[in-house]
Amino acid sequence: MREEREREFDEFVLARQQRLLRTAYLLCGDWHLAEDLTQNALAKVYLGWNRIQRLEQIDAYVHRMLFRTFVDTYRRRRRREILSAAVPDVAGIGTASDVRLTLLAALAEVTPRYRAVLVLRFWEDRSVAETAAALGISDGSVKSHTHRGLQQLRSVLGDQALDLTS
Missing domain, CATH: 1.10.1740.10 (RNA polymerase sigma factor, region 2, helix turn helix motif)
Structure with missing residues:
Protein backbone atom coordinates (compact mmCIF):
# COMPACT_ATOMS: atom_id res chain seq x y z
CA MET A 1 0.00 0.00 0.00
CA ARG A 77 13.92 38.10 4.10
CA ARG A 78 14.13 41.77 3.37
CA ARG A 79 15.49 42.79 0.04
CA ARG A 80 18.18 45.40 0.16
CA GLU A 81 18.44 48.25 -2.27
CA ILE A 82 21.70 48.85 -4.06
CA LEU A 83 22.44 52.54 -4.06
CA SER A 84 24.20 54.16 -6.96
CA ALA A 85 25.73 57.61 -7.33
CA ALA A 86 24.46 57.98 -10.89
CA VAL A 87 21.21 56.99 -12.51
CA PRO A 88 21.89 54.63 -15.44
CA ASP A 89 20.54 55.36 -18.91
CA VAL A 90 17.42 53.37 -19.75
CA ALA A 91 17.72 51.34 -22.94
CA GLY A 92 14.80 51.14 -25.35
CA ILE A 93 12.74 47.97 -25.55
CA GLY A 94 13.28 46.31 -28.90
CA THR A 95 12.69 42.56 -28.91
CA ALA A 96 10.31 40.14 -27.29
CA SER A 97 13.10 38.88 -25.03
CA ASP A 98 13.77 42.45 -23.90
CA VAL A 99 10.09 42.87 -23.07
CA ARG A 100 10.11 39.60 -21.14
CA LEU A 101 13.20 40.59 -19.17
CA THR A 102 11.74 44.01 -18.42
CA LEU A 103 8.48 42.49 -17.19
CA LEU A 104 10.29 39.90 -15.07
CA ALA A 105 12.44 42.59 -13.47
CA ALA A 106 9.38 44.76 -12.80
CA LEU A 107 7.46 41.79 -11.42
CA ALA A 108 10.32 41.16 -8.99
CA GLU A 109 9.71 44.64 -7.54
CA VAL A 110 6.03 43.98 -6.76
CA THR A 111 5.29 42.83 -3.20
CA PRO A 112 5.16 39.04 -2.82
CA ARG A 113 1.40 38.79 -2.10
CA TYR A 114 0.48 40.96 -5.10
CA ARG A 115 3.00 39.10 -7.26
CA ALA A 116 1.42 35.76 -6.30
CA VAL A 117 -2.02 37.05 -7.32
CA LEU A 118 -0.71 38.50 -10.61
CA VAL A 119 1.08 35.27 -11.52
CA LEU A 120 -2.00 33.18 -10.78
CA ARG A 121 -4.39 35.50 -12.59
CA PHE A 122 -2.34 36.35 -15.68
CA TRP A 123 0.31 33.63 -16.07
CA GLU A 124 -1.70 30.66 -14.81
CA ASP A 125 -4.86 32.21 -16.35
CA ARG A 126 -6.96 31.43 -13.31
CA SER A 127 -10.29 32.96 -12.44
CA VAL A 128 -10.82 35.15 -9.39
CA ALA A 129 -12.44 32.22 -7.55
CA GLU A 130 -9.62 29.81 -8.46
CA THR A 131 -7.00 32.33 -7.35
CA ALA A 132 -8.85 32.91 -4.08
CA ALA A 133 -9.00 29.17 -3.44
CA ALA A 134 -5.32 28.68 -4.27
CA LEU A 135 -4.21 31.44 -1.90
CA GLY A 136 -6.83 30.90 0.79
CA ILE A 137 -8.21 34.45 0.55
CA SER A 138 -11.57 35.93 -0.43
CA ASP A 139 -12.64 36.84 -3.98
CA GLY A 140 -12.71 40.51 -2.97
CA SER A 141 -9.11 40.29 -1.74
CA VAL A 142 -8.06 38.79 -5.07
CA LYS A 143 -9.70 41.67 -6.93
CA SER A 144 -8.11 44.35 -4.74
CA HIS A 145 -4.71 42.60 -4.80
CA THR A 146 -4.94 42.39 -8.60
CA HIS A 147 -5.74 46.09 -8.85
CA ARG A 148 -3.00 47.15 -6.42
CA GLY A 149 -0.49 44.72 -7.93
CA LEU A 150 -1.09 46.12 -11.41
CA GLN A 151 -0.71 49.64 -10.00
CA GLN A 152 2.65 48.67 -8.47
CA LEU A 153 3.72 47.04 -11.73
CA ARG A 154 2.81 50.16 -13.70
CA SER A 155 4.60 52.32 -11.15
CA VAL A 156 7.76 50.22 -11.40
CA LEU A 157 7.64 50.22 -15.20
CA GLY A 158 6.97 53.95 -15.41
CA ASP A 159 7.40 55.22 -18.97
CA GLN A 160 8.49 51.76 -20.09
CA ALA A 161 4.88 50.53 -19.70
CA LEU A 162 3.92 52.52 -22.80
CA ASP A 163 6.85 51.06 -24.75
CA LEU A 164 5.75 47.50 -23.91
CA THR A 165 2.33 47.93 -25.47
CA SER A 166 3.61 49.04 -28.85
Missing part, protein backbone atom coordinates in the same frame (compact mmCIF):
# COMPACT_ATOMS: atom_id res chain seq x y z
CA ARG A 2 2.79 2.43 0.92
CA GLU A 3 4.68 1.65 -2.28
CA GLU A 4 1.52 2.36 -4.28
CA ARG A 5 1.09 5.77 -2.62
CA GLU A 6 4.73 6.68 -3.23
CA ARG A 7 4.43 5.62 -6.88
CA GLU A 8 1.34 7.84 -7.26
CA PHE A 9 3.19 10.76 -5.69
CA ASP A 10 6.20 10.20 -7.97
CA GLU A 11 3.93 10.21 -11.03
CA PHE A 12 2.26 13.38 -9.79
CA VAL A 13 5.62 15.11 -9.35
CA LEU A 14 6.90 14.04 -12.77
CA ALA A 15 3.75 15.33 -14.43
CA ARG A 16 3.70 18.74 -12.73
CA GLN A 17 7.19 19.63 -11.57
CA GLN A 18 8.22 21.67 -14.62
CA ARG A 19 5.05 23.77 -14.56
CA LEU A 20 5.47 24.41 -10.84
CA LEU A 21 9.11 25.35 -11.41
CA ARG A 22 8.18 27.88 -14.12
CA THR A 23 5.50 29.38 -11.87
CA ALA A 24 7.97 29.60 -8.98
CA TYR A 25 10.47 31.35 -11.27
CA LEU A 26 7.86 33.94 -12.19
CA LEU A 27 7.29 34.56 -8.50
CA CYS A 28 10.90 35.01 -7.45
CA GLY A 29 12.87 35.67 -10.65
CA ASP A 30 15.70 33.32 -9.66
CA TRP A 31 15.98 29.74 -10.97
CA HIS A 32 17.81 28.45 -7.89
CA LEU A 33 15.30 29.95 -5.50
CA ALA A 34 12.48 28.67 -7.76
CA GLU A 35 13.89 25.15 -7.44
CA ASP A 36 13.99 25.54 -3.65
CA LEU A 37 10.43 26.85 -3.54
CA THR A 38 9.19 23.99 -5.74
CA GLN A 39 11.04 21.41 -3.68
CA ASN A 40 9.74 22.83 -0.39
CA ALA A 41 6.16 22.94 -1.68
CA LEU A 42 6.38 19.36 -2.95
CA ALA A 43 7.90 18.23 0.36
CA LYS A 44 4.92 19.72 2.20
CA VAL A 45 2.57 18.01 -0.23
CA TYR A 46 4.37 14.70 0.30
CA LEU A 47 3.91 14.96 4.05
CA GLY A 48 0.16 15.34 3.60
CA TRP A 49 -0.19 13.10 0.53
CA ASN A 50 -2.53 10.58 2.22
CA ARG A 51 -4.84 13.37 3.34
CA ILE A 52 -4.84 15.44 0.16
CA GLN A 53 -5.41 12.49 -2.15
CA ARG A 54 -9.00 12.63 -1.00
CA LEU A 55 -9.33 16.24 -2.12
CA GLU A 56 -10.72 16.84 -5.58
CA GLN A 57 -8.26 19.55 -6.47
CA ILE A 58 -4.76 18.38 -5.68
CA ASP A 59 -3.30 20.93 -8.10
CA ALA A 60 -4.92 23.80 -6.22
CA TYR A 61 -3.45 22.49 -2.99
CA VAL A 62 0.04 22.22 -4.51
CA HIS A 63 -0.13 25.75 -5.91
CA ARG A 64 -1.38 27.06 -2.57
CA MET A 65 1.64 25.45 -0.90
CA LEU A 66 3.95 26.98 -3.52
CA PHE A 67 2.52 30.49 -3.12
CA ARG A 68 2.43 30.32 0.67
CA THR A 69 6.01 29.06 0.77
CA PHE A 70 7.02 31.97 -1.47
CA VAL A 71 5.21 34.59 0.61
CA ASP A 72 6.57 33.13 3.87
CA THR A 73 10.11 33.16 2.47
CA TYR A 74 9.88 36.84 1.54
CA ARG A 75 8.31 37.81 4.83
CA ARG A 76 11.45 36.59 6.56
Whole structure:
Protein backbone atom coordinates (compact mmCIF):
# COMPACT_ATOMS: atom_id res chain seq x y z
CA MET A 1 0.00 0.00 0.00
CA ARG A 2 2.79 2.43 0.92
CA GLU A 3 4.68 1.65 -2.28
CA GLU A 4 1.52 2.36 -4.28
CA ARG A 5 1.09 5.77 -2.62
CA GLU A 6 4.73 6.68 -3.23
CA ARG A 7 4.43 5.62 -6.88
CA GLU A 8 1.34 7.84 -7.26
CA PHE A 9 3.19 10.76 -5.69
CA ASP A 10 6.20 10.20 -7.97
CA GLU A 11 3.93 10.21 -11.03
CA PHE A 12 2.26 13.38 -9.79
CA VAL A 13 5.62 15.11 -9.35
CA LEU A 14 6.90 14.04 -12.77
CA ALA A 15 3.75 15.33 -14.43
CA ARG A 16 3.70 18.74 -12.73
CA GLN A 17 7.19 19.63 -11.57
CA GLN A 18 8.22 21.67 -14.62
CA ARG A 19 5.05 23.77 -14.56
CA LEU A 20 5.47 24.41 -10.84
CA LEU A 21 9.11 25.35 -11.41
CA ARG A 22 8.18 27.88 -14.12
CA THR A 23 5.50 29.38 -11.87
CA ALA A 24 7.97 29.60 -8.98
CA TYR A 25 10.47 31.35 -11.27
CA LEU A 26 7.86 33.94 -12.19
CA LEU A 27 7.29 34.56 -8.50
CA CYS A 28 10.90 35.01 -7.45
CA GLY A 29 12.87 35.67 -10.65
CA ASP A 30 15.70 33.32 -9.66
CA TRP A 31 15.98 29.74 -10.97
CA HIS A 32 17.81 28.45 -7.89
CA LEU A 33 15.30 29.95 -5.50
CA ALA A 34 12.48 28.67 -7.76
CA GLU A 35 13.89 25.15 -7.44
CA ASP A 36 13.99 25.54 -3.65
CA LEU A 37 10.43 26.85 -3.54
CA THR A 38 9.19 23.99 -5.74
CA GLN A 39 11.04 21.41 -3.68
CA ASN A 40 9.74 22.83 -0.39
CA ALA A 41 6.16 22.94 -1.68
CA LEU A 42 6.38 19.36 -2.95
CA ALA A 43 7.90 18.23 0.36
CA LYS A 44 4.92 19.72 2.20
CA VAL A 45 2.57 18.01 -0.23
CA TYR A 46 4.37 14.70 0.30
CA LEU A 47 3.91 14.96 4.05
CA GLY A 48 0.16 15.34 3.60
CA TRP A 49 -0.19 13.10 0.53
CA ASN A 50 -2.53 10.58 2.22
CA ARG A 51 -4.84 13.37 3.34
CA ILE A 52 -4.84 15.44 0.16
CA GLN A 53 -5.41 12.49 -2.15
CA ARG A 54 -9.00 12.63 -1.00
CA LEU A 55 -9.33 16.24 -2.12
CA GLU A 56 -10.72 16.84 -5.58
CA GLN A 57 -8.26 19.55 -6.47
CA ILE A 58 -4.76 18.38 -5.68
CA ASP A 59 -3.30 20.93 -8.10
CA ALA A 60 -4.92 23.80 -6.22
CA TYR A 61 -3.45 22.49 -2.99
CA VAL A 62 0.04 22.22 -4.51
CA HIS A 63 -0.13 25.75 -5.91
CA ARG A 64 -1.38 27.06 -2.57
CA MET A 65 1.64 25.45 -0.90
CA LEU A 66 3.95 26.98 -3.52
CA PHE A 67 2.52 30.49 -3.12
CA ARG A 68 2.43 30.32 0.67
CA THR A 69 6.01 29.06 0.77
CA PHE A 70 7.02 31.97 -1.47
CA VAL A 71 5.21 34.59 0.61
CA ASP A 72 6.57 33.13 3.87
CA THR A 73 10.11 33.16 2.47
CA TYR A 74 9.88 36.84 1.54
CA ARG A 75 8.31 37.81 4.83
CA ARG A 76 11.45 36.59 6.56
CA ARG A 77 13.92 38.10 4.10
CA ARG A 78 14.13 41.77 3.37
CA ARG A 79 15.49 42.79 0.04
CA ARG A 80 18.18 45.40 0.16
CA GLU A 81 18.44 48.25 -2.27
CA ILE A 82 21.70 48.85 -4.06
CA LEU A 83 22.44 52.54 -4.06
CA SER A 84 24.20 54.16 -6.96
CA ALA A 85 25.73 57.61 -7.33
CA ALA A 86 24.46 57.98 -10.89
CA VAL A 87 21.21 56.99 -12.51
CA PRO A 88 21.89 54.63 -15.44
CA ASP A 89 20.54 55.36 -18.91
CA VAL A 90 17.42 53.37 -19.75
CA ALA A 91 17.72 51.34 -22.94
CA GLY A 92 14.80 51.14 -25.35
CA ILE A 93 12.74 47.97 -25.55
CA GLY A 94 13.28 46.31 -28.90
CA THR A 95 12.69 42.56 -28.91
CA ALA A 96 10.31 40.14 -27.29
CA SER A 97 13.10 38.88 -25.03
CA ASP A 98 13.77 42.45 -23.90
CA VAL A 99 10.09 42.87 -23.07
CA ARG A 100 10.11 39.60 -21.14
CA LEU A 101 13.20 40.59 -19.17
CA THR A 102 11.74 44.01 -18.42
CA LEU A 103 8.48 42.49 -17.19
CA LEU A 104 10.29 39.90 -15.07
CA ALA A 105 12.44 42.59 -13.47
CA ALA A 106 9.38 44.76 -12.80
CA LEU A 107 7.46 41.79 -11.42
CA ALA A 108 10.32 41.16 -8.99
CA GLU A 109 9.71 44.64 -7.54
CA VAL A 110 6.03 43.98 -6.76
CA THR A 111 5.29 42.83 -3.20
CA PRO A 112 5.16 39.04 -2.82
CA ARG A 113 1.40 38.79 -2.10
CA TYR A 114 0.48 40.96 -5.10
CA ARG A 115 3.00 39.10 -7.26
CA ALA A 116 1.42 35.76 -6.30
CA VAL A 117 -2.02 37.05 -7.32
CA LEU A 118 -0.71 38.50 -10.61
CA VAL A 119 1.08 35.27 -11.52
CA LEU A 120 -2.00 33.18 -10.78
CA ARG A 121 -4.39 35.50 -12.59
CA PHE A 122 -2.34 36.35 -15.68
CA TRP A 123 0.31 33.63 -16.07
CA GLU A 124 -1.70 30.66 -14.81
CA ASP A 125 -4.86 32.21 -16.35
CA ARG A 126 -6.96 31.43 -13.31
CA SER A 127 -10.29 32.96 -12.44
CA VAL A 128 -10.82 35.15 -9.39
CA ALA A 129 -12.44 32.22 -7.55
CA GLU A 130 -9.62 29.81 -8.46
CA THR A 131 -7.00 32.33 -7.35
CA ALA A 132 -8.85 32.91 -4.08
CA ALA A 133 -9.00 29.17 -3.44
CA ALA A 134 -5.32 28.68 -4.27
CA LEU A 135 -4.21 31.44 -1.90
CA GLY A 136 -6.83 30.90 0.79
CA ILE A 137 -8.21 34.45 0.55
CA SER A 138 -11.57 35.93 -0.43
CA ASP A 139 -12.64 36.84 -3.98
CA GLY A 140 -12.71 40.51 -2.97
CA SER A 141 -9.11 40.29 -1.74
CA VAL A 142 -8.06 38.79 -5.07
CA LYS A 143 -9.70 41.67 -6.93
CA SER A 144 -8.11 44.35 -4.74
CA HIS A 145 -4.71 42.60 -4.80
CA THR A 146 -4.94 42.39 -8.60
CA HIS A 147 -5.74 46.09 -8.85
CA ARG A 148 -3.00 47.15 -6.42
CA GLY A 149 -0.49 44.72 -7.93
CA LEU A 150 -1.09 46.12 -11.41
CA GLN A 151 -0.71 49.64 -10.00
CA GLN A 152 2.65 48.67 -8.47
CA LEU A 153 3.72 47.04 -11.73
CA ARG A 154 2.81 50.16 -13.70
CA SER A 155 4.60 52.32 -11.15
CA VAL A 156 7.76 50.22 -11.40
CA LEU A 157 7.64 50.22 -15.20
CA GLY A 158 6.97 53.95 -15.41
CA ASP A 159 7.40 55.22 -18.97
CA GLN A 160 8.49 51.76 -20.09
CA ALA A 161 4.88 50.53 -19.70
CA LEU A 162 3.92 52.52 -22.80
CA ASP A 163 6.85 51.06 -24.75
CA LEU A 164 5.75 47.50 -23.91
CA THR A 165 2.33 47.93 -25.47
CA SER A 166 3.61 49.04 -28.85
